[in-house]
Amino acid sequence: MSRRALAGAVLGGGLGAWLAGTAGGAFVTPDALDPARWNVIVSGRDESVVSQLGRGTQVVGGALVLTPHTFRRSDQLVPRDGRALGGVALTLAPDSGPVMLRLRGEGTLLAIEIAPDAWRVLPGGWTPYAAPFEVRVEGGEARVGGASIGRTAPPTLELSAKEETARILALRLRDEAGADTLVEDPVAAWRGRAPLALGAVLGMIAGAAALWTGGGGLVALAVPIGVALVPHAAWLGLVERLYLVRLAPYELARAALALAFAPLFVGALARSGRAMPGERPRRDALGTAAWVGVAGLAAAFASRDGAWAWAPLGLGVLLAPLLLARAARLDPVGLLVRDLPAAAAVAALGWGPGLLPAVAWRLVLLVAGAGSLLRRAPRAAADGVFVLALALPFAAELAARSTWLDTAWDTARLEGDDQWRDLTPFWEGACGSGPRRTVLYAGGSSTGGAYQFHDEPDAFFPSRVHARLCAAGASLRTTNHGDGGRDTFTLSRTIEGLLAAERPDLVVVYVGVNDLLSATSLLTRAEREAQEAAQGAAMRGFAALGARSRLVAGLSLLARPAIDQEVDGVSDVPLPDAEANLRRIAAAARAAGATVLLVPEHVAPETTAVMAPYAAMEARLAAELPGVELVEASAALAPYAAEGLLFDRNHLSRAGTERMAELLAPRVAALAGLASPPVADGPG
Amino acid sequence: MPEPVYTPGPFERLLLRFGTAGELLALLWRGGRWWMMPLVVVLLLAAGLLLFLQSVHYVAPFVYMVF
Incomplete structure (x- = not known):
């Protein structure tokens, strides 16, 4: 050396x-949080890699790390222990970003921002403190250092990052008696080094x-x-x-x-000068035979899953370096030895994923051997470089299509989930023997498809209403077209097809949250639709050509804008658009002879104020438009709040589903011309 | 057999001062395929335009603003 x-x-x-x-730390496998003790609530869909591990919330480098997401809201870390919280003590690393600590009680919310050396109750000013930061909850009062910071009903705890990565070195939760209920000591627990x-x-x-x-x-x-x-x-x-x-x-x-x-x-x-082999020996039959043998073996392995259609082309690709060996008078056995990683990649990974590393490796050999080839066969070598450089994107495309990237970089999926155009119901049921009335339900994830009852489609409120009406002797057909992410935009673009397919007597529309509170782009859904329509046909065709490529789709993601929901967020369907959509839905239903029943979505108390203008708009439409009725669900369900009607902040729990069904069944029966079920007594 | 004699021209001599990358460029220059550069440039421009056209369509994963 x-x-x-x-x-x-x-x-x-x-x-x-x-x-x-x-x-x-960024390269080390992190430790997962104990799923028996913590719930990590991740917004977004289909984003989980490994439960509790590897995304924004994890234990790494001796700290509980909460990393803010670029394209989603921060994870929320919630203890699974259902007992009322009596206190929290936490210590942040000196270089930590701030932690958001929310104490959420029934109808109360205290949001505390904690930096390594100061804290504040939002939106107030900062107060310095010496670690650990400690908040206690006593007699409905939250206190820091003995001073009250606000009233709170028995709260649950939520922790999340704000703009920067937060690193918690110690975390201790206490019950009302002051006893520890959960202690996280990531410094001691950190197994990785x-x-x-x-x-x-x-x-x-x-x-x-x-x-x-x-x-x-x-x-x-x-x-x-x-x-x-x-x-x-x-x-x-x-x-x-x-x-x-x-x-x-x-x-x-x-x-x-x-x-x-x-x-x-x-x-x-x-620099080693060993990228290319030496001179070809006089008799090279053995070398050629070795190439054919190795390529044949690699092709056989690569085709082991029955992909024999690729074998002739693949065999040609594997043997192609022989052309260079002949042109540059290189020792074929020496070249074969250097090319073995390419053959091994194809043999081990198969044709689809294997060709990319094979092409890349050969490019490496040609680049590293450029000095030698410059003297021996510059034209053949330059041809090789061009061919491999052109083959690289095709090999990458093939590799992407052969792996899970085929789904992840599917343009239809990336452009915002086109499944809402599918008119297949999420659930349908029928009962009774006489002429049946048909009720169609439409809405977002609270109506159908949400994760809380995903494998129980008959657990959603439309089927619970159906069950009550059937039990009361109705002759009824119910179709539930609710699904995650659907809103008045999607419904207004599919209502004619739904009406033609289902011929309902009554259309129940349970919407609101997905209209106002979802922000998936810098443009509203209607603006995106208009932008696409305004694009020239030629440009649309060109873009569609790119849309067929997984590689183009994947690389395009590098250029997509990151949206700060707090600053740039624009509702997918703002209030005026929602009103226009509902008018369109009402007009189509009236033309088809169906009544529309609007039900503003029931949400958690802290979100009710945000949704109030939406509910008011629906009430105004019901008063104004013929054939449009309204059920003010939130007001009617308010007395039952203690039963825990919501699974999270907008999805109905099982109790909420039953209460909603109880509320809606008489109105659905009356509007659809059915026998009405018995009405239950109020709470208490 | 001795290695072929290679006499670089002035431009190649300049390129060869830049190590491995220079050797590669000299190889492409001497290989006589430099006239394919317009094709490569057009392909790269088309790829760039495709990437841009695609990216404007994409939306963020589904999120709620106030939750």
Whole structure:
């Protein structure tokens, strides 16, 4: 080993160990929170990788880390212990971002922002404190340092990050008697260790290679150093930006770090002069036979799942380097040995995912061997570089289509879930023998498809209403077209088809939350629809061409805007749009001879004020439009609040579903011309 | 057989001062396929336009503003 390489190894080893100690946390497998003790509420759909692990909330580097998401609201960490909370004590790392601590009681909400050295009740001013920060709840009063900060009904606790990553070093929950109910000590519990040894070894190899290679090597060394310094929050943001639904941030970080060493590796390989083999021997029949044998074996392995259609083309690709060997008079056996990683990748991964690493490896060999090929066969080598460079995106497309990226980067999915155009009901039922009346229910996830009853479609309120009416002797057909994310925009664009398909006598519309409180773009749904319609046909066709490619879809995600819901958020369906949509729905129903029953969504008390204008708009429409009726569900259900009618903040619980069914059944019966079920007594 | 004699021109000599990357560029230059550059540039521009056109359609995952 030269002195330069030796010096590089020593310097690199130290640098690698330092980097691993200071920035290695992003590359370490985090510990999961105990799912028996904590609920991590993650907004967004189909984003879970591994339960409790690997996204924004985890134990890493001796701290309970809460990382704000780029494309979603922060995770909420909620203790599973249902007992009333008596107090919270927490210690933040000195470099931590602030933690939001919410004490949520029935009808009360205290939002406390805690920084490492100061706290405040929003929206008030900051007060300094000495760690740990402690809040106690006594006699309906929340107190910090003995001073009252506000009244609260017996609260539940929610923790979340704000704008920066929060690092909690200790967390202690107490009951009303002051006894500990939950203690998190991530410093003691942290099993992972910063990978100092691994960092040192990688650093030694990289440092030696960099100094041995020369000036270009030092430039190439900057790439992995830069990647190593990228924090966990950035990897999390990239995972979300690219919609990598099956990949944890630390896995992406490791893959990126491995790839970041590629320029250094190529430079070192070129410097070694061993990227290309020596001169072809006079008799090379053995070499050609070896190529055919290895390629045949790789093709057989790659086709083991029955993908034989790819075998002829794949075999040609595997044997292609022989052309270069012939043109450049290279030893075919030597070239075969260097090409073995490509054959191994295809054999191990199959044709779809395997061709990408094979093409990439051959490109590495050609680039590293450019100096040698420049002398031997520049034209054949240049052709090889062009062919491989052009093949790379196709191989990447094939790889994406062969893995879970095929679903993750499916344009139809990325453009906002087109499933709402599907007119298949989420649930349907029929009872009675005579001529049946038909009731159609439409709405979002509280009406059908939500996670709380996902495997029990007959647990949603439309089927509970149906059951009550059937028990009362009705002859009835019920179809539930509720599903997650649906709103008045989607319903107004499908109502004619639904009316034609189902021919209902009554349409029950349970909407509101998805209209006003969802923000998935910088534009409203109607604006996005208009923008698409305004795009020229040629441009639409060109865009549609790109939409067929998973690679284009995936890379396009890099350019998508991140939305700060608090600042940029625009309702998917603002109030005026919602009114226009409901008018359109009412007009279509009237033309089809159906009555419309509007039911403003029942939401948690802290959200009622936000939804009040929506409920008022629906009441105004019911008073104004013929054939449109209203049930003010929130007011009617308010006396039953103590039963816990909501599963979270807007999805009905089982108790809520039964109360809603009890409320709606007489009105549905009257409006649909059915026998009315017996009416229950009030609460208490 | 001795390695073929290679006499770089002035431009290639300049390129060869930039290590491995320079050798690659010299290879492409000497390979005589530089006239394919317009094709490559057009392909790259088309890919960039496609990426932009696609990205404007995408929406964020479903979220609630006030929850």
